[in-house]
Amino acid sequence: MPHAPQDQIAPLLTPEGWDLLASLGPYKEETSFELNSALRKAGHSPELVSAVLTQSRLRTRAEAKFGGFARQMLFTQAGLEQATRFNVAARHAQRFAGANISHVADLGCGLAADSMALASMDINVTAVEMDETTAACATVNLIPFPNATVVHADATAVPLDGIDGVWLDPARRVTSTSGTKRIWDPEAFSPPLSFVESLAAAGKAVGVKMGPGMPHDSVPAGCEAQWVSVAGDVTEVALWFNAVRRPGIRRAALVLGAAGAAELTSPEDFGAGPAAPVGPVEGYLYEPDGAVIRAGLVADVALHLGGHLVDEHIAYICAPQLVDTPFARAYKILDVMPYNVKALKAWVKAEGIGVLDIKKRGTAVTPEELRKQLLPGGKAAAKKAGNKTATLVLTRIGEDRVAIVVEPV
Secondary structure, eight states, X not given: OXXXXXXXXXXXXXXXXXXXXXXXXXXXXXXXXXXXXXXXXXXXXXXXXXXXXXXXXXXXXXXXXXXXXXXXXXXXXXHXXXXXXXXXXXXXXXXXXXXXXXXXXXXXXXXXXXXXXXXXXXXXXXXXXXXXXXXXHHHHHTTTOTTEEEEESOGGGSOOTTOOEEEEOOBOEEXXXXXXXEXXXXXXXXXXXXXXXXHHHTTOEEEEEEOTTOOGGGSOTTSEEXXXXXXXXXXXXXXXXXXXXXXXXXXXXXXXXXXXXXXXXXXXXXXXXXXXXXXXXXXXXXXXXXXXXXXXXXXXXXXXXXXXEEETTEEEEEESSOOOOTTEEEEEEEEEEEOXXXXXXXXXXXXTEEEEEEEEESSOOOHHHHHXXXXXTHHHHHHHHOOEEEEEEEEEETTEEEEEEEEEO
16 A cells, blocks of 8 residues: 555654755665665664655656755655746746735645745745645745745635735646546636636736646636746646736747747737638648647747648648747658558658657547558567658648658758
8 A cells, every 4th residue: 555645754854864865865766675675774664764765766856847956855746746847936936026026825835846936036925735744845845945934724715914926836636546637627626716816806916827738718818828838848827917917918838948938929819819821731841839839829930930831720830941930840841642551651661761750730640550550560670671760740631631751950
């Protein structure tokens, strides 16, 4: 039977537990069994050893989100999954700092990533968390910040007198004996979206992190919706109300990548805005970033590129020239063929292709299944066929299914 989260945290909140955890280097799966045995032989209890190794593993995994901060923090598995990446949390905090908000309530603070970012900008923070174990982790994580306080309470029941800003990251999963399950209805979140709207109606500066798949018709009127992608992965849509909403912006796509940050914005409501022309598959194919697609800004990117959509319902853009853009990935078009498995199989064989990357949009084809059909016999057969790499893009143009051979730029 798996350990309850509190069983994995409580042993660490002792001098012995904290010192032992601090003494460990980065977690390595291949040496964990030997380390477990060595720590037990040194006289540490099985419960403490289990808790320390679990936390060491979580800290190592958390470095992707928190960088060096992770080595001094405490985590739960569920909390880490939902925690905001620190570079994104810093942008949330900048909104409140830019609006001169002096005191923010972080309602449902989780492991306190956003509270840490807010407190680091000299904003007073009241971090509220209903789960006792998670609240304990948040308390440890906020130790370096005297201007942050953790309250173990229901986020909807805490008085907000004298607090001019509110940040929320509602729980979007329910936990049962079989694990965690994602919830899609904003009114089933904890706290629900209607509670967020009531805070905004009261005039407070409000920001809330929602899942990136939030339907456009669920986005409240009177807020700015900003979708965020990190290294190509869409992580959230943040809704901003009142003082933290930027004037003249209804929706935005913020792209954070190796080259820095880039943002595309629109004052238009969802479904409004420019329409892109539709044209042939030619020149260069552009695959818009997920944040651009979620924010409904594909047509804006197409017009910026001097290009057109290949189908009005599908987020692939073609343009005659190569244009450098952070909002889409570019591919040079080499060939266009009707989608036909037999013909594609002959093409793979004739070209001596051994490695095949398959992308798709607007078609029910499963890339893994198609790859097995086009490269039968697995890796050994692929090696024999050759080491030539090819990229196929499968899509639909009207009623016709096509396979586009491309080369990543």
